Structures are given as C-alpha cells and as structure tokens.
Amino acid sequence: MSQNPVSTMFDLTGKLAIVTGNGSELTPSISAALSEAGAMVVIASHIETEIKKATVAVEETGGTPLAINVDLSNSSEVEDMLCTVLSQAGKVDILVNNLGIDFYKPFVDVTLNELNTVIDRTLRSTFLCSQSIGTQMLEQNFGRIIHIGSGLMDRGLPNGVVTSSIYGYIRQMTASLGLEWATKGIRVNAIATGWMLPNSEEIQDDRTNIPSKYIPLKRYGEFSEIAGLLVYLSSDNSDFVTGQVFHLDGGLIAHA
C-alpha cells in the first residue's frame, strides 16, 4: 500500500466488496476504485461484456476479481451468488448497488412490459441484493451499502417518468434502510451522479454544448472521479454518515 498517510483514512484493505451491474458504463470505474483502495472485488451482473470490462479494470489495479454471472432479479440466483462469495471470503463488507437504467419515452408510450423489465432490473434487483446481502451484514454487525443513482433522485424530467420514479424509490430506500439499520453497524448512502464520460479524451472530443449550457463547472465528469466519494463512503471512517444522497455533478443540482 501507498506510504501516503491519507491512505489510512480511506484504506479498504481486507474488505470484500460486491459491485452489481446492469450494463452501467460506470461498473469498471467503480470496481477499479474499490480494488485500488485495497478491497477484494466481486463483480455481479448478467451482462458478460460488462463483467469482462470490469474484470480488466480491476486487474489493471493489481487485483483479482471474482466475476459472477447472475440474474439479480432472481432471488435464488442472488442467494447462490451470496453463497459463492461467502464460501470464498466468509463475509461481505461493501455492496454497491449499481443498478441504474436509462429509459426515456413519452409516458403514454410506455408499455407494461417495458415497465416490468425496468422494475425487475433496477428496483427488484436492488431490493433482493440489499435484503440478502444486508441479512449477512446484520449478522456481521457491519456493512456499507452504496446506491449509485443520478440527479433524477432530486429532479424530474419529461419522458423520464419511469426512470426518475425508480430513482425516487432508491432515494427513499436509502433514507429508510439507513435508519432501520442505523444501530446495526450498517450504513446506507447513495451517490447521485451527473453527466459523466469515460475518460478525459472523450471529454475533450465532446462537441455538444451540454457542459457550457448546463453544468456550472463547465465540463463533464470523468468516470474515475467517482472514486473518492465511493471509497470514503465504503470506509470505516463513514460510520457517522447514513441515509444520505451525495451529488457528484459539477454543480448541476445546485443550479436553479
């Protein structure tokens, strides 16, 4: 580990982290950040390309991830995943529910099928993972659950009725579950991301005028910029922080 004295403030050595995914572009950066801070990372998703990318990202930090292909909306598959993790590591310290979705459509055009799919992939999966892994955390008397959300946790958006409603659910789940497990050593928080791109090259090449029009910092975020907040919320030092949503958006939510 680094010689830097700040490393002791944010060190995750010896921690076991499960990162769930639903095809989010952020999955590799999230997995890499936890690994770089010292955690052993499990990548759980039903999307093979996402698992591969996250695996490579963790390996680049020198870590060896455990990749599990799992349908997170299926309760017995989630239980099996937890069993596999426990048989190898004996515990779960950190759960990152990274189950956001981009689904935008005029409200009148949304079909019941689409609604059900979105609910399964996000709400139902987040519920199942939090319940089964949370049960393990209750036994340990320790845990960190971090939901990855978006600015839609606090703002509405035309054609985003379904998506923002899901984020509203995640916001309230963060608050209520944070309270319910407040005396059990488990902390539940959320990171609400704004407009972010994979790397500085893509940010430089961007020809839209979205940042200059909408973002007070006048630039997109880089995926890797989620690392600091994520690692802080995963660490032992966040014991007095729970039930909260933290915006990481260059000032988007602060603007009127």
Next chain:
Amino acid sequence: MNTLFDKFNLSENTAVITGGGTGLGREMALALSRAGAYVIIAGRRQNPLKEVADIIIHEGGKCLPVQTDVTDSSEVNRLLDLSIKKFRKVDVLVNNAGIVAGQGGKPIWEISDSEWRNVIDANLTGSFYCARAISQHMIERGSGKIINVSSGFGLRGGRDNYMYASSKGGVIQLTRALATSLGRYGVTSNCLVPGIFRTEGTIKSQEQLPRAEFVPVGRLGIPNEIGPIVVFLASQASNYMNGSLFSVDGGALAGGYAPTDHKPFKELSENILLT
C-alpha cells in the same frame, strides 16, 4: 497524481480554517495538516489557536495562527493577505467559524437586534467576507476549494431556533451561489452539514439539543470523524463535487431527531405491521 491515494494527498496545499482553534475546526486543521497541507487557523482567542499550532508544528507540519474576528471584513482581508504572503497561495478555505452556543430557549419577542445580528454576522456574513476575500485569488489561479459549514438546522427547523437556523440556511444558499458562479473558473464550493457533535460549542447548549438516543445511529458525532471528510473535500479526489451538501449526522436528516413531540423515532415505526 496517479494513484487513488495520491488524489487525497494535500502536500503543497495551503488551507485556511476559520474557527480552527476548537471543536470541529481543530480536528479539521489537524486532519488537513496530517494529509500534508499547510494550515492557517483563525479565531478571536489566541490561546486555542496557539495550542493547535503547537500540536501541528510538533507533528512536523506547518501552521500559522492568525487572530481574526470574521465579522470584521478588514480583519478577514488581512487574514487572507497574510496567508497568501506567507504561503504564496491559498488552495482551500474552510468557513467553519460560528456561534453555536446559546441557541434556542428564547421566544422570538425576547430576541434583541444585537443578538440576531451577532449570530447572523458570525455564521453567515463571516463566511461571505472570507469567500469574497479569497475568490479573485482562486479565480486567477484557476483552482480553489471553498468548504462551508452549515448544520442540520440549515435545512430543518427547531423550536425557538431563529438566528442559528436562518444563518445556517443562508450558508447553504451562499454555497450554491458560489458553486454556480465560480465553478466556471475551476473553483468549487461545497457545504458540510454536521449533525450533533460534542464540542465546546454544543456542550454549552446541551439542554436545547437532541440527546444521543434521538440520533438514529444512537450516538453523537465524535469531532475527529470530521477529519477524513474535510480532507476529501479539500483534495483532488472531490474535484467533480460542486454545490453539494455533505451531511455527517448519524442519519438525522434521513429521518429526524424527534418528529413526534420529542419521542425517539424508533417508538413510532417499530410496531406498525401490514395486516
């Protein structure tokens, strides 16, 4: 700036912390120094400042204590001029000074003009003066971090809590104005929202504050828990955070301290089952 931990490192950074002699400010100064920053601490009383400076220097850090009343803009200007002169630059400003003690317990009609002004001046105007004094320096350098300190009372109300809640609500809006105005120049502004920590300030007004059993996690905050958060907000690791509120309150804002006439929250929800 390669590894993740390097991004939290504050070597070569200079941080000004108002109210850095006691309570949360003291812990912020110690943590920022341990993360590598040179710190300037400001407050009205010399002794607490000197004590903190001695600890930091003893640990091998650099610290300049500057006696300052943040309600006096000429003293604030002098503080920031001195800081820039001594360390060539200021990277981080933590607006932590504030009047905490003696809040509540008085009906509105008994509050005098000067009681109102004292708290508004120390908590809100002082933060404005400091931000104003450092803004152009930070803009010229194209970087800087302003960290304001509000409170749960900046977002929620409390019985007979007038000027503290009003000033702390103002601090949140000051943060948003700074974030949306200075962000374009590379200067970010964020706001800490502490819950209840045991400090010199809160001990004096304890009977007006919720007890540990009312805090969802079941305890009050420990002042040194603020350290890692301030290091994070002062460092490159938080570069994309701007205009954000950073609550550290044991779950207080997620629920509340005493929603039903000062009864612990637990009693409310424990036994309501879906039948």
